[in-house]
Amino acid sequence: EPEVTQTPSHQVTQMGQEVILRCVPISNHLYFYWYRQILGQKVEFLVSFYNNEISEKSEIFDDQFSVERPDGSNFTLKIRSTKLEDSAMYFCASSLGQGVNTGELFFGEGSRLTVL
Amino acid sequence: KNQVEQSPQSLIILEGKNCTLQCNYTVSPFSNLRWYKQDTGRGPVSLTIMTFSENTKSNGRYTATLDADTKQSSLHITASQLSDSASYICVVIVNNAGNNRKLIWGLGTSLAVNP
Numbered sequence: 001e002p003e004v005t006q007t008p009s010h011q012v013t014q015m016g017q018e019v020i021l022r023c024v025p026i027s028n029h030l031y032f033y034w035y036r037q038i039l040g041q042k043v044e045f046l047v048s049f050y051n052n053e054i055s056e057k058s059e060i061f062d063d064q065f066s067v068e069r070p071d072g073s074n075f076t077l078k079i080r081s082t083k084l085e086d087s088a089m090y091f092c093a094s095s096l097g098q099g100v101n102t103g104e105l106f107f108g109e110g111s112r113l114t115v116l
Numbered sequence: 117k118n119q120v121e122q123s124p125q126s127l128i129i130l131e132g133k134n135c136t137l138q139c140n141y142t143v144s145p146f147s148n149l150r151w152y153k154q155d156t157g158r159g160p161v162s163l164t165i166m167t168f169s170e171n172t173k174s175n176g177r178y179t180a181t182l183d184a185d186t187k188q189s190s191l192h193i194t195a196s197q198l199s200d201s202a203s204y205i206c207v208v209i210v211n212n213a214g215n216n217r218k219l220i221w222g223l224g225t226s227l228a229v230n231p
Binding site: 105108 | 148150157159160165167205209216217218222223
């Protein structure tokens with residue numbers, strides 16, 4: 001069964017360092033998303049991406065964050081200068097469409113980011 | 117304000133028992149509602165989707181209900197198994213003007229099934 005894959009599964013970094021989280025969405029999906037979940041808290045939307053551009057972003061997704069789909073396969077989230085509060089589990093998701101039946105999100109297993 | 121509230125926050129049951137998880141929402145305009153299962157440290161997995169016109173839907177031992185009038189949904193788990201131990205998250209999808217879709221996430225109910 002097709003699945004969303006994410007790497008790395010866990011990354012530890014120093015505050016102020018740049019981090020790139022990678023995702024390979026399901027191959028025929030058209031919409032891509034990044035979410036994050038701080039331990040014990042709700043899943044939070046960061047950004048959605050469609051047709052090679054950001055379609056929506058949340059207040060969390062400030063200038064420190066960027067996304068890219070460099071090669072038609074990978075979908076990356078970059079955090080330029082990490083802060084302690086960026087420590088969280090980051091989930092990539094993809095969907096075929098945005099309708100009731102096509103809009104089901106398929107999530108990856110997550111990348112746990114720890115900022116020291 | 118669009119909100120999704122779930123109860124209980126956590127629940128412990130014995131293997132083989134049934135349980136019901138609740139989701140109340142204040143969301144408009146409502147499009148559909150999904151229940152996700154999230155194992156510890158893993159990504160959420162969709163269990164079921166409920167549209168406005170659906171009252172009940174089953175997926176194996178999981179049965180979801182929706183009352184659009186009272187804006188409540190429930191997830192009933194029958195004959196629980198140890199592998200049911202997870203967080204169950206209610207997500208309500210809003211479709212704003214211009215087909216702008218938003219997902220409103222609940223905090224989840226943490227279920228522990230003990231032997």
